[in-house]
Amino acid sequence: MPEYTAPRGTRDILPSETPKWQYLESVFRDICALCDYKEIRTPTFEHTELFTRNLGETTDVVSKEMYTFISRGNKSLTLRPEGTAPVIRAYVQHNLGAGLPVNKLYYIGRSFRYERPQAGRYREHTQLGVEALGSADPAIDAEVISLAAHFFKTVGVKQFELQLNSIGCPECRPAYRKALVVFAEAKVDKLCATCATRYEQNPLRMLDCKVPECKALLVGAPKMSDHLCEDCSGHFAKVQGYLTKFGIDFILDPSLVRGFDYYTKTAFEFVSGELGAQNAIGGGGRYDNLVREVGGSETPGIGFGLGLDRLAMTLDLLGVELPVRDGITAFVAGLGEVGHEAAVELVRSLRMEGIPTDMDYTGRSLKAQMKVANKLKARYVVILGEDEIRAVVATVRDMKTSEQNSVPMMDLAKALKGA
RNA sequence: GCGGGAGUAGCUCAGGUGGUUAGAGCGCCAGGUUGUGGCCCUGGAGGCCGUGGGUUCAAGUCCCAUUUCUCGCCCCA
Numbered sequence: 001m002p003e004y005t006a007p008r009g010t011r012d013i014l015p016s017e018t019p020k021w022q023y024l025e026s027v028f029r030d031i032c033a034l035c036d037y038k039e040i041r042t043p044t045f046e047h048t049e050l051f052t053r054n055l056g057e058t059t060d061v062v063s064k065e066m067y068t069f070i071s072r073g074n075k076s077l078t079l080r081p082e083g084t085a086p087v088i089r090a091y092v093q094h095n096l097g098a099g100l101p102v103n104k105l106y107y108i109g110r111s112f113r114y115e116r117p118q119a120g121r122y123r124e125h126t127q128l129g130v131e132a133l134g135s136a137d138p139a140i141d142a143e144v145i146s147l148a149a150h151f152f153k154t155v156g157v158k159q160f161e162l163q164l165n166s167i168g169c170p171e172c173r174p175a176y177r178k179a180l181v182v183f184a185e186a187k188v189d190k191l192c193a194t195c196a197t198r199y200e201q202n203p204l205r206m207l208d209c210k211v212p213e214c215k216a217l218l219v220g221a222p223k224m225s226d227h228l229c230e231d232c233s234g235h236f237a238k239v240q241g242y243l244t245k246f247g248i249d250f251i252l253d254p255s256l257v258r259g260f261d262y263y264t265k266t267a268f269e270f271v272s273g274e275l276g277a278q279n280a281i282g283g284g285g286r287y288d289n290l291v292r293e294v295g296g297s298e299t300p301g302i303g304f305g306l307g308l309d310r311l312a313m314t315l316d317l318l319g320v321e322l323p324v325r326d327g328i329t330a331f332v333a334g335l336g337e338v339g340h341e342a343a344v345e346l347v348r349s350l351r352m353e354g355i356p357t358d359m360d361y362t363g364r365s366l367k368a369q370m371k372v373a374n375k376l377k378a379r380y381v382v383i384l385g386e387d388e389i390r391a392v393v394a395t396v397r398d399m400k401t402s403e404q405n406s407v408p409m410m411d412l413a414k415a416l417k418g419a
Numbered sequence: 420g421c422g423g424g425a426g427u428a429g430c431u432c433a434g435g436u437g438g439u440u441a442g443a444g445c446g447c448c449a450g451g452u453u454g455u456g457g458c459c460c461u462g463g464a465g466g467c468c469g470u471g472g473g474u475u476c477a478a479g480u481c482c483c484a485u486u487u488c489u490c491g492c493c494c495c496a
Contacts, residue, residue, distance in 0.1 A: 008487070060494050064420080082496090111496075116420080118490060125496060194493075210493080259495060269495095280496060307496025335454055368448085370456040378456095385454060399456070 009115070009123025019324040020312060021126075024155055025108055028128050031151050035143065037106040037130050042086040044110065048076040054085050054293055056261030058201045065113040079112035082260070083129045083305050084287070085294070091133055092296035102134040108308075120278035120310045129284070129305035133291065136300040138235050141266045141286060142242030148270060148282055148304050149248050155311070156320035160281065161271045162249065165256035166236040167204065168228050169264045169288065176227035177203055187217045207255040223254040232265055239266055258283065262290040266302065272310075274317040281314060282306030327377030328356040330416050333369040335385035342384045346394070346412075350382075353413040374399065380416060 006012055013021060032039070048068050055062050067079040080086050087105055090096075096103045111127050130147060132140050145162070152160055168176060180203045184191070188199050191206070195214050198205045206218060228236060243250055250268075258267045269283035284304025291299035315322065330350055334343030343359050350357040358376060360369045366383070373381045383395040394412055397404040407415050 005487070065494080113495080115494070116492095117488085118492095121495075127496060129496095208494095277491065278495070282496065305496065310496055333455080339454095365449095366454050367452080367456080372456085374456040381456080383455075387454085395454090397455070402456085404455085 007123075009117040011122065017312075019326060020315075020322050021308065023322050023324050024308060024311060025128070027154055028106075028108070028151055031147060031154065032106040032130065035104070035147050037104040037132075037147075040087055040090060040105045040107050042080075042090050042107065042109070045077045045079050046086055046089065048078040050085050050089055050294070051078055051081060054088075054260075054262055054290060055082070056202075059260055061113060061259065065115055067112045067114055080109070081113050082111055083107055083109060083127050084131060084260075084262075084290070084303055087131045087303075088133075088287075088290050088294045088296075088301070091131075092291060092294050095296075097134060097291075097296065097299055100134070102132060102140070104130070104132045106130040118278065119276040120307075120313055122309055125310075126308040127305045128308055129303055131301060131303035133299055133301040136235075136288065138238035138266075139242060141235075141239045141302050142246060144284065144302050144304055145239075145243060145268055146246050146248055148284070148306065151306070152270065152281070152311075156315055156318065156322070157272060157281070157311070159273070161251060161273075162243075163253040163256050163269045163271060164240070164243075164250040165253050165267045166224060166228055166232055166239075166265050167257060167263055167267050167285070168224055168232050172227055172229035172232055173204075173224075176222065176224050179222040179227060180204065180206070183221050184218070190217060202261075204257045208257045225252070225254055235265055258285050262287040262293070264288045268304070270306070272314050274314045275310060278310065280307075281310050327379065328358050329378070330355055330357045330380045330382050331369070331373035331376060331378035332357060332359040332382045332384065333366055333373065334359065335366055335383070338386060338389060339384045342389055346382065346384065350413060350416065353417065355413065355416050382412070382416075 029039070048066075051066065052062050057063065061081045066081050069077055071077050087107060091103060091105070106129065108126070108128050110124055112124050114123060115121060117123060130144060132144055149160075149162065167173065181199070184199055184203065184206065188196060191199065191214050192209065192211045195206045195209050195211070198209075204224075206214065207221065209215065209218070225233075225236070240250070240252075256267055256269060258269075263285040265286040265288065267283075267285035270281050271279050272281045273279065275281070282304055283306075284302070286300070286302040288300040291297070291301060332343040332347050332350070334340040340363075347357050347359045358378070360372055364372070370381060378399055381397045381399060383397065385395075388394050388406075391406075392409050393406045394409060395404060396407050396412070396415065
């Protein structure tokens, strides 16, 4: 083991992997542009209260997974554990709502959570997400969900499950909550320890419990969908209607409860069977009160986030070949001192012509330079020796066909460009 | 926070019951061509056997601790 390794739960994305990541990010940017979402970049850390007050004190993330530290100014700061709250903070701080009726934003950034690492779960992970602020129209719920589905399909995840639920609003959720508590009251001492806590603090999360006994006990529990107020049930019906029209399959999952307290109405998750236990590749929901809670005016919103790490892993498992560009156009091999000097200049001028070019800087033999060129997947090797320099030409070898011919220096860039 | 598996060359892994200079394949470097890649042949470099302690005449091998990775619980992306 080397003396220094990447900290637990973090990892290096090496040059062999980064083209894939760049490709995924660029597809995401393209689709966002297509749907008119604009990029926003927010700080890596925020004031701790932004998260503690808005994600929910009792959520796992806030209660035990945040990277919180006291800065020199004696302020408590936290590395962002999720992407939405910072975007909302920026939206409110800069009063973006005053400029446009609906602000459609996207971000690509790292999130940090102190969790036990396992397959598809890291302490630092990259999240891509969108937030649409300013509209309560169910059509925008459908837009956000379809943007996500579009993205997954475009990059090659053809099979996924879209789980959908509505978790109501402050109008109807308290009544539902009460119904659930009444239902669970008699069984609370048979529930698992965490569910007993949930019963007290956040009963809805009991629905989400994976312990078989709890699941069994909660069979027949009242469903949120039966308790939605008129507004929420109408909204939910319309979202489903749009998704159906869009041809996006979904599964209604009454037990789907998201991890943060700010969600209202629509909640959804994208699940892929390829991954292990960490099978959620993306998710999101509506948060009609979050902007006000962060200090802005009454502004409805909806968003979703997806984990790039998990997506990359899913694509690997699926064996999806991404159209990543690799290899250079030209490798210039210089022979001897004179050849090397000439190569330095030629490489520079080919690059100025926009031709991806590289050369050797370790004084290797021609044979060794050819091997390097091959490894770099160079389309052509341009050989410069004394003979070529004297004749003001270059020997150009086509590495695919092994054909080789002499090209006047003047025509070289043009010849390589046409390739 | 809890439980299972694992840590030997850059990578993937061998190294019965403890016993001399720790091996292979791939990769890397060089040679087989006075200036030519992929295939092949030959040679070479490269290991505090995760770390610390213990048992022993002797530890990669046994014991303990620790750390990292890994898989699962929980939660989520």
